[in-house]
Amino acid sequence: xxxxxxxxxxxxxxxxxxxxxxxxxxxxxxxxxxxxxxxxxxxxxxxxxxxxxxxxxxxxxxxxxxxxxxxxxxxxxxxxxxxxxxxxxxxxxxxxxxxxxxxxxxxxxxxxxxxxxxxxxxxxxxxxxxxxxxxxxxxxxxxxxxxxxxxxxxxxxxxxxxxxxxxxxxxxxxxxxxxxxxxxxxxxxxxxxxxxxxxxxxxxxxxxxxxxxxxxxxxxxxxxxxxxxxxxxxxxxxxxxxxxxxxxxxxxxxxxxxxxxxxxxxxxxxxxxxxxxxxxxxxxxxxxxxxxxxxxxxxxxxxxxxxxxxxxxxxxxxxxxxxxxxxxxxxxxxxxxxxxxxxxxxxxxxxxxxxxxxxxxxxxxxxxxxxxxxxxxxxxxxxxxxxxxxxxxx
Amino acid sequence: xxxxxxxxxxxxxxxxxxxxxxxxxxxxxxxxxxxxxxxxxxxxxxxxxxxxxxxxxxxxxxxxxxxxxxxxxxxxxxxxxxxxxxxxxxxxxxxxxxxxxxxxxxxxxxxxxxxxxxxxxxxxxxxxxxxxxxxxxxxxxxxxxxxxxxxxxxxxxxxxxxxxxxxxxxxxxxxxxxxxxxxxxxxxxxxxxxxxxxxxxxxxxxxxxxxxxxxxxxxxxxxxxxxxxxxxxxxxxxxxxxxxxxxxxxxxxxxxxxxxxxxxxxxxxxxxxxxxxxxxxxxxxxxxxxxxxxxxxxxxxxxxxxxxxxxxxxxxxxxxxxxxxxxxxxxxxxxxxxxxxxxxxxxxxxxxxxxxxxxxxxxxxxxxxxxxxxxxxxxxxxxxxxxxxxxxxxxxxxxxxxxxx
Numbered sequence: 001x002x003x004x005x006x007x008x009x010x011x012x013x014x015x016x017x018x019x020x021x022x023x024x025x026x027x028x029x030x031x032x033x034x035x036x037x038x039x040x041x042x043x044x045x046x047x048x049x050x051x052x053x054x055x056x057x058x059x060x061x062x063x064x065x066x067x068x069x070x071x072x073x074x075x076x077x078x079x080x081x082x083x084x085x086x087x088x089x090x091x092x093x094x095x096x097x098x099x100x101x102x103x104x105x106x107x108x109x110x111x112x113x114x115x116x117x118x119x120x121x122x123x124x125x126x127x128x129x130x131x132x133x134x135x136x137x138x139x140x141x142x143x144x145x146x147x148x149x150x151x152x153x154x155x156x157x158x159x160x161x162x163x164x165x166x167x168x169x170x171x172x173x174x175x176x177x178x179x180x181x182x183x184x185x186x187x188x189x190x191x192x193x194x195x196x197x198x199x200x201x202x203x204x205x206x207x208x209x210x211x212x213x214x215x216x217x218x219x220x221x222x223x224x225x226x227x228x229x230x231x232x233x234x235x236x237x238x239x240x241x242x243x244x245x246x247x248x249x250x251x252x253x254x255x256x257x258x259x260x261x262x263x264x265x266x267x268x269x270x271x272x273x274x275x276x277x278x279x280x281x282x283x284x285x286x287x288x289x290x291x292x293x294x295x296x297x298x299x300x301x302x303x304x305x306x307x308x309x310x311x312x313x314x315x316x317x318x319x320x321x322x323x324x325x326x327x328x329x330x331x332x333x334x335x336x337x338x339x340x341x342x343x344x345x346x347x348x349x350x351x352x353x354x355x356x357x358x359x360x361x362x363x364x365x366x367x368x369x370x371x372x373x374x375x376x377x378x379x380x381x382x383x384x385x386x387x388x389x390x391x392x393x394x
Numbered sequence: 395x396x397x398x399x400x401x402x403x404x405x406x407x408x409x410x411x412x413x414x415x416x417x418x419x420x421x422x423x424x425x426x427x428x429x430x431x432x433x434x435x436x437x438x439x440x441x442x443x444x445x446x447x448x449x450x451x452x453x454x455x456x457x458x459x460x461x462x463x464x465x466x467x468x469x470x471x472x473x474x475x476x477x478x479x480x481x482x483x484x485x486x487x488x489x490x491x492x493x494x495x496x497x498x499x500x501x502x503x504x505x506x507x508x509x510x511x512x513x514x515x516x517x518x519x520x521x522x523x524x525x526x527x528x529x530x531x532x533x534x535x536x537x538x539x540x541x542x543x544x545x546x547x548x549x550x551x552x553x554x555x556x557x558x559x560x561x562x563x564x565x566x567x568x569x570x571x572x573x574x575x576x577x578x579x580x581x582x583x584x585x586x587x588x589x590x591x592x593x594x595x596x597x598x599x600x601x602x603x604x605x606x607x608x609x610x611x612x613x614x615x616x617x618x619x620x621x622x623x624x625x626x627x628x629x630x631x632x633x634x635x636x637x638x639x640x641x642x643x644x645x646x647x648x649x650x651x652x653x654x655x656x657x658x659x660x661x662x663x664x665x666x667x668x669x670x671x672x673x674x675x676x677x678x679x680x681x682x683x684x685x686x687x688x689x690x691x692x693x694x695x696x697x698x699x700x701x702x703x704x705x706x707x708x709x710x711x712x713x714x715x716x717x718x719x720x721x722x723x724x725x726x727x728x729x730x731x732x733x734x735x736x737x738x739x740x741x742x743x744x745x746x747x748x749x750x751x752x753x754x755x756x757x758x759x760x761x762x763x764x765x766x767x768x769x770x771x772x773x774x775x776x777x778x779x780x781x782x783x784x785x786x787x788x789x790x791x792x793x794x795x796x797x798x799x
Contacts, residue, residue, distance in 0.1 A: 040655040048654070117426065117430065118424060120424060120433075130781065133780075133784075134735075136735035138739055142765075147769055333639070334640065336640040347643065361654070364650065368635075368639045371638060371640060
């Protein structure tokens, strides 16, 4: 008698076994992919060889031989390519950071204005948003740069705004602080202020945890810091900073801080463009909090400010943060459009390096890796923040 | 939706004094709490301060002839004069399809429809158009669109399917009409893509980008949700890599590195390189959007399809994808609008799209210093079509009842 008990393993031949086929299919896919990439790479290496170029990053230590208009760290013709990359990266970081701050402020203002009960304010905000959202950033930047910042009068006929701020076609001059000998001790006092503020914030946080109350942690922290800063300013023998106002001297501007039209156009263009998107995000976030929440908060006796701070904002923030992150990232990536108006950001400097050294593959790879790194860093931070504030299910 | 109607909080009518008098309305909307009065005056001041000089500039100081003289360049670039009838022909087709769609779906919004018709007619009567054949063509366009609208209204629902097919067919047809088929000396010659330019090139880049990035995006989205680890990781790697870098680096790479990747002797023209860059870039974003739609499908749908005996491919094609895509139509259209705006970046790598042409126009000696006029015109065109697309997508959303099921 033969045993006809059902076998645990099916008798499907291996070429029809789904599990085998899956692995087999993936292996084939991987081989095809590797062959394809290898083919492209071999073509590239062949082409480079015909041009007499070898891959490698040793060129980064060579002398660059070009000038960069704006640099936060020292740079001249004899600096290396690597140094040029660093200058570009810092410029990108500067414009992205300031752009994000400005765009957030403008975006929140217009997002709230969009919800105003005043019909005029509401339509103005709406027009602002609709106008900017539907225009390419590049066109806006070029229009902004050539149509406004380069159309300011010459230096000897500079437009004078209170401040004094001078508007000229060579840039915008703003008053700036000149550090005196007490500057370093003032910085020390500011450090103490920051420490005290953090201490107070930490104590208030613990107090809130213990008692269930909700003290204004940020407000108190900021207040402590400002008080220390103010007291320090007057305690020191002399002022830590002297106001240095820009003045027109013949054909140039002396004193103050001069911001180039490229920088101003890029910064304001990026900030304004992104603020329209942020405004929409903020509006959607606030609208996503249901009316019942507000009514319930009022019913338990919270005042208007408390309703906003304790009920509306925390819930709106959960909706706002994820899209806000992507708009921040977009702003950082969009800063590469600086190349169109000649601000030396990372991408624009890389273009110069590419032309100068002829190292297309390495330069493009380097730029992409740096941008990837920035993106990953930002999204890691925002994901962490998002996790912190997200809704805790009980 | 229904709950608010029942609860009626939004539908409570205001007291008659506010409902029926202008003054009541003004008081309620402009001066109600005291701070709104301040805001109102601030806003009026702002509008006056910005609006007055702008209007004075636009009507008295601006020299719009830079746009008028270069109109053909801005619209079609170097496209051969003898072949421009093809562009008009594809525009007639487009006008007819838009008119039909309007008649079929958006019947109520008469005002916007009239405004839409008014665009070509208004353009036709611009002083810049006098004496050109463009004026006749523009008016004819409006007539064609209106005929389409009437037809759409009369036949209504029965035309819906046809119109959708027309839209799908239109894009490949457009590319065929513009690029041509036969040898240079015959009636339908091939126009090489380095002669495409201006708004035409912008549109073609957009259309090609939409057509090819979409299927690639679907594949990537499916790949990212696949159970097969290698395929999943390759998809994730591609999507995150592309989304982490700016479009301009990808366009640069396409311009500089693509020729290196190809075997020796094989060349690709610059427009095609830009198209490849745009497609590869948009596909990664579309993949993420489509993945969002896929994630919203409840697992029961897969189980049910499986229980019916559908294969994996059938489940994806007939059960999952239609629902997933329907959920994300607004996002997809938003991405296409972004794509349309992003095509302006090809001007940086030296192509003569609408922005590229404008850049070269203002660098001509006789138009030096007229950047405002030229770029404002370009801005207006970008804005117009982008806004129109956004508006139509909103209508489409309502018509399809997205988010209401």
